[in-house]
Amino acid sequence: MSFETVMKKTRLAAFADGELSPEEAAEVVMHLADHPEDQAYVDALMVASETLAEAFSGPMNEPVPKAIEQAILGNGPTAQIVPFRRRPAVWVGTALAASVAAALVAVPLAFSPNPSGDDLAVGLVKPGSYLARTLDTLPSGTPETVGEGREVMILATLPVDGGYCREIEVIDQTADRIDLGVACRRNAGWNVEVTLSEPLSATGTEDGFVAASGAEVQGLQPFLDRLGTGVALDPVSEADAIAKGWSR
Amino acid sequence: MTDRFRQDLVATVPKLRRFALSLTGNAADADDLVQSACVKALKNAEQFREGTRMDSWMYRIIQTLWIDDRRRAKTRGAAIDPEDAGLSDGGKSARLPEDRMMLGLARKAMATLPEKQRAALSLVAIEGLSYKETAQVLDVPVGTVMSRLARAREALMPQLGLTKGALQ
Numbered sequence: 001m002s003f004e005t006v007m008k009k010t011r012l013a014a015f016a017d018g019e020l021s022p023e024e025a026a027e028v029v030m031h032l033a034d035h036p037e038d039q040a041y042v043d044a045l046m047v048a049s050e051t052l053a054e055a056f057s058g059p060m061n062e063p064v065p066k067a068i069e070q071a072i073l074g075n076g077p078t079a080q081i082v083p084f085r086r087r088p089a090v091w092v093g094t095a096l097a098a099s100v101a102a103a104l105v106a107v108p109l110a111f112s113p114n115p116s117g118d119d120l121a122v123g124l125v126k127p128g129s130y131l132a133r134t135l136d137t138l139p140s141g142t143p144e145t146v147g148e149g150r151e152v153m154i155l156a157t158l159p160v161d162g163g164y165c166r167e168i169e170v171i172d173q174t175a176d177r178i179d180l181g182v183a184c185r186r187n188a189g190w191n192v193e194v195t196l197s198e199p200l201s202a203t204g205t206e207d208g209f210v211a212a213s214g215a216e217v218q219g220l221q222p223f224l225d226r227l228g229t230g231v232a233l234d235p236v237s238e239a240d241a242i243a244k245g246w247s248r
Numbered sequence: 249m250t251d252r253f254r255q256d257l258v259a260t261v262p263k264l265r266r267f268a269l270s271l272t273g274n275a276a277d278a279d280d281l282v283q284s285a286c287v288k289a290l291k292n293a294e295q296f297r298e299g300t301r302m303d304s305w306m307y308r309i310i311q312t313l314w315i316d317d318r319r320r321a322k323t324r325g326a327a328i329d330p331e332d333a334g335l336s337d338g339g340k341s342a343r344l345p346e347d348r349m350m351l352g353l354a355r356k357a358m359a360t361l362p363e364k365q366r367a368a369l370s371l372v373a374i375e376g377l378s379y380k381e382t383a384q385v386l387d388v389p390v391g392t393v394m395s396r397l398a399r400a401r402e403a404l405m406p407q408l409g410l411t412k413g414a415l416q
Contacts, residue, residue: 002402002411010394013401017372019379044410048354048401049373051408052270054347055354056374059265059278064258068283072257072290141387159295230292231309235387 003041007031012038016045120170120181125190135166135183135190136246140238149174157238158229162186164246165193165229182223185246194223253293257286260303263375267307270370271314273359281317285310307375308385311367318363350408357407365400368393 005012007028014020015028032039125132134152138144143153155167163186170179181195233241261282268278268285288309289296296305358366364386371382372393383390405411 002406010398013397014379014394017379017397044405045401048405048408048410051350051354052358052369052373055351055358056266056270056370058275059269060262062262062265064261065265065279068261068279068286069258071283072254072261072286074254231288231295232312234384 003037003044005038005041006035007038009041012042013045016042016049120168120179120192120195122192122195125183125192127189131168131183132190135168135185137242139235139242140166140232141235146170155180156232157241158224158227158232160184160186160227160229163248164233164241165224165227166190182227184227193227253296254290256302257289257306260306261286263303264306264310267370267375268310268314270358270374271310271363271366273355281310281314284313288313301381303375304377304381304385307371307377308387311385315363315367353408354404357404360407361400361403365396365403368396369400369404372397 003009011028015025020028032042120131125135130146134144134154138152138154140154140156143151146152150170150172152168152170155169158165158167163184165182165184168181168183170181171177172179176199177197178199179195179197181192183190183192185191264282264285265278268281269275272278272281285306289306296302358369361369367386368382371377371385372379377385379390379393383393386393
């Protein structure tokens with residue numbers, strides 16, 4: 001039988017998680033004294049948290065694995081680390097799959113134009129175009145509808161030497177297609193460095209878009225690594241970069 | 249990059265491995281994930297701001313790598329091996345058989361949660377981050393953290409036997 005509480009469960013959870021101010025917590029304590037069913041829920045929350053902490057506590061009592069320590073400290077032969085996991089090949093147009101590891105290849109993408117006439121295609125982004133404006137001003141994680149069944153979103157902004165790169169994603173529900181591009185700006189203007197694509201139905205996204213931090217299409221990471229991109233900017237840093245017109 | 253940065257990073261590894269274990273459900277993948285995150289952190293050390301929490305910065309990197317990998321792998325559901333997950337201490341940290349059973353249930357239950365809920369619950373319940381810190385790591389509003397926590401707990405608590413009747 002699941003819990004039914006008088007006070008909102010999120011409030012009780014905030015209490016159990018230590019999120020409330022002393023005054024707020026005191027109010028909850030007084031409430032709990034008169035509502036045993038809510039007290040039982042708080043007790044269960046605390047038991048669950050303690051159990052989880054215990055269940056995964058093993059690493060806290062173990063020495064740092066040698067491979068990880070050497071990777072950090074830089075001594076020993078294991079300092080050269082292989083990628084987290086081998087990434088399978090991905091359908092990238094038709095020409096790229098065979099040469100995905102060879103070089104940063106510019107691949108024109110058969111991307112149907114959006115209503116404003118812009119293409120997400122490798123090469124210089126036309127100044128003043130919809131794509132240029134999107135890259136200039138749209139914050140990461142903000143989906144924008146650009147036509148029936150089509151949405152654009154910037155996934156992340158990544159610093160590179162002398163400028164920035166932005167991952168841009170276009171989802172076309174009608175065409176069952178997801179397109180991803182990386183556009184970089186080092187001096188003036190954006191240049192789309194690479195584009196990838198796959199059927200939307202194959203991506204398994206939960207809510208239509210991938211996380212702001214990541215690339216959905218398999219195989220993009222080697223290009224980002226090759227570009228030397230850093231960790232994605234946090235929202236504040238990104239807003240600052242937008243406000244400064246991407247000058248570094 | 250300073251030696252201090254590297255030493256601080258080594259010092260956070262136990263917590264990073266705990267977080268990674270709660271996400272991946274098995275020790276080998278957890279260590280792969282932590283190692284990749286450390287390499288990424290070293291490459292981008294100049295982005296770390298002195299005076300901020302290194303563990304939170306690393307949680308963010310780990311979570312990002314893990315979500316990316318999960319989506320690329322197109323895998324869903326539990327990859328957890330309860331025996332493997334328990335390898336770290338062999339369940340010795342639990343004194344009683346029922347405690348060990350409870351810990352096994354917790355590992356299994358965690359693996360059944362959707363990734364976003366799992367990450368939020370791990371950061372709050374295991375790593376002890378505040379809602380605000382968790383929101384920063386996951387790059388979502390605090391309200392989203394709260395709703396993910398609520399859904400995660402609704403799913404998890406019955407699996408642990410924590411029901412209204414059980415506590416009465």
